Each structure stands twice: as C-alpha cells, then as structure tokens.
Amino acid sequence: MMKKLHGMGALLLSALAILTFTAVSSAATLPDDVQAIVKRGELRVGVKSDVPGFSMQDLSGNYAGMEVDLAKKLAEAMGLKADDVTFTAVTAKTRGQLLDTGDIDMVLATFTITEERKNIWNFSSPYYTDAVSLLVKKNSGISGYADLVSKRIGVAEGSTSKDALIKAAKENGVTLTDTNNIQTFPDYPSIKAALDAGQVQAFCVDGSILSGYLDPSTEILTSVRFAPQEYGVATKLSNKGLAGFVEEQIKGWLSDGSIDKIIAKNGVTPSFKK
Structure with a gap:
C-alpha cells in the first residue's frame, strides 16, 4: 500500500513538474513587452465609459461591453485572469496621450484606424467596422446633407467625424464649414445634452455609438451614412511585441467567429460590411 501511495505521489509530482515547465515555457515564448505585463500581473486598458454596447461604466465603477470583453479575452490569452484587467476611462482626446506616457498598455475605445x-501608434486588424451618421430630433426637418447648411452639428474633440462629414457633404454638393456648422464637445453625453437643449441640431459620430443615445424623440438618419470606421486595438508604437501578439489573437478570433459572438452578446449592431 505504501509503495502504491509512493508511486502515485511520484506520478503527481511528475505531472506537476510537466505542467509547471509547460507554463514557464509558454510564458517564455511571449514577447518581452507582453512578459512584462504578465510579470506585473495586470493588463492596463483604456476604454470609453459612455458608449453603450462597447464600454459603459456603471454607478459602481464597473465596465461592461464588447470592448471590455475583448480586453479580458486578451488578458486570458496572455495567461492572466479576466479580473487582472484594470480599466481606465479615456476620451478621443486622451486615449493616445495615455498610451504614449505608458499609463495604459492598450486602447480599445472605438479607436478608428x-x-x-498608424504612424503614431500600432493598430491591430479591425475588430469592428462602422459608418458615421447623424442623430437628430424627429421634428428637426433634417433628412439629408442639404438640410445641414444652416444647422450646428456636435462632434467629439479629437474624433474623425468632423472632417468626414464635411467631405461627405461636399461630395453631395453641400458646403459645410468648421466655423459655421461644427461645435466640439469633450464627450458624447455632452453632445446629447446639447442636442436636447437645442444648442446643436445634429449629433455626428459612428452609428453604433449613436444607437446608445436614441430615445423616443430622436432618430438616426439612414439617408446620411458615410466614411466607414474601422476600430482597432491600439498600442504604443515602440511596443512591437505586444502589437504582434494582439494582432495574432484578433485575427484568430475574427476567423473562428469569437468576435462575432462577443458583438452579439453585447447587443451591438453587426459589423458593417463594405
């Protein structure tokens, strides 16, 4: 009996040694900048706090959405736990700055590629593609580009929406200008508040983001859709190893349908197909 127990103990020790060796070997194959994150025991990710379906922060400080789930999945791919992700709220204006200073390791925040x-930061393949549209009041009288000439349109600081709108309007024979038609705001809730107050007559950003701000008094214009927006995971330009690791995961999850499942789970409109 003692011999059997001794033999079983030896087998268990051997199995444990193999598992430990495998884990160490696996960790050792990760790029240096990824290993540094694993050693720290914390993946730091910048996300939005105000985009329903993508990343929303609740009153308890917790985050939920497809980009939150994707960040947790990346942490697990590194060998960390989903709970080892620390989220930092970012805006279109702050997300790049926080990457550059090293306060966060990556950004998943509806960051258009x-x-x-790409000359400033690394970007993964797009995990989601959207198009820009307008949220307006149902009684606004706005149905197309021509109706915007005498209107004010709210956009977020640092976003690409403003230039895309002016370009799309021009392609449709309508002239809009930064001075006469555009008003910038620090975040999306501020634009929605301005729309409700009549300070602006349209809220311009990616359609998936606008869907989170719909209410009985508003509508998203299906007649105004332009400039497909591809969202990618952004990392600091010098973190080439981390960028390569992220790219490998994203491409795999796009291929096997994992990202489509995350999108569906969070109630986000399916990725726009060009």
Missing part, C-alpha cells in the same frame, strides 16, 4: 494614426 487611419493611415495618419
């Missing part, structure tokens, strides 16, 4: 931005 552009050629200009």
